[in-house]
Amino acid sequence: MRPEYQTTILNDQGLRGIVKVSDGTNFVTSGPHDNDDKNNPEQLIGAALATCLGATLEYIEKKEQLPAVSKVEVNVQQFLDKKGYKFYIDAKVSISGVDSNKAQEMLDEAETRCPVAKLLKNSDTVKIHL
Numbered sequence: 001m002r003p004e005y006q007t008t009i010l011n012d013q014g015l016r017g018i019v020k021v022s023d024g025t026n027f028v029t030s031g032p033h034d035n036d037d038k039n040n041p042e043q044l045i046g047a048a049l050a051t052c053l054g055a056t057l058e059y060i061e062k063k064e065q066l067p068a069v070s071k072v073e074v075n076v077q078q079f080l081d082k083k084g085y086k087f088y089i090d091a092k093v094s095i096s097g098v099d100s101n102k103a104q105e106m107l108d109e110a111e112t113r114c115p116v117a118k119l120l121k122n123s124d125t126v127k128i129h130l
Contacts, residue, residue: 007023008021008022015030016031032078042087045076046074046076047074049116050074052114053072053093053111054070054072056109056117057072066102068106069097070093070095072092074090077089088126090129091126092129093107093110095130104130107130
């Protein structure tokens with residue numbers, strides 16, 4: 001198999017530092033409690049899920065020539081448990097222009113196509129819903 005896309009990410013500075021991307025689009029990260037304009041892991045995982053689901057829904061809408069417009073809002077919370085930190089992710093999807101049955105059908109398809117949703121699907125702390 002040949003990959004459709006490939007990138008390499010290097011983090012050698014931990015939570016606060018420069019994350020190096022193989023294409024040169026490096027970015028700076030910080031902690032969730034830092035008061036700065038840098039991104040933290042909670043934001044990055046939320047952005048990955050929202051963007052992937054949104055793009056997949058956009059593909060489905062175009063493929064089926066639907067007037068639908070979707071939005072994906074992801075809430076990420078961090079909790080401390082006995083083994084360290086844990087993310088709780090709640091992804092709320094809105095699809096206008098179709099009835100609720102069609103919207104659910106589209107979301108179900110998006111969850112089976114979106115690579116990020118597939119990575120997270122067996123987690124008991126991730127919820128994706130209309």
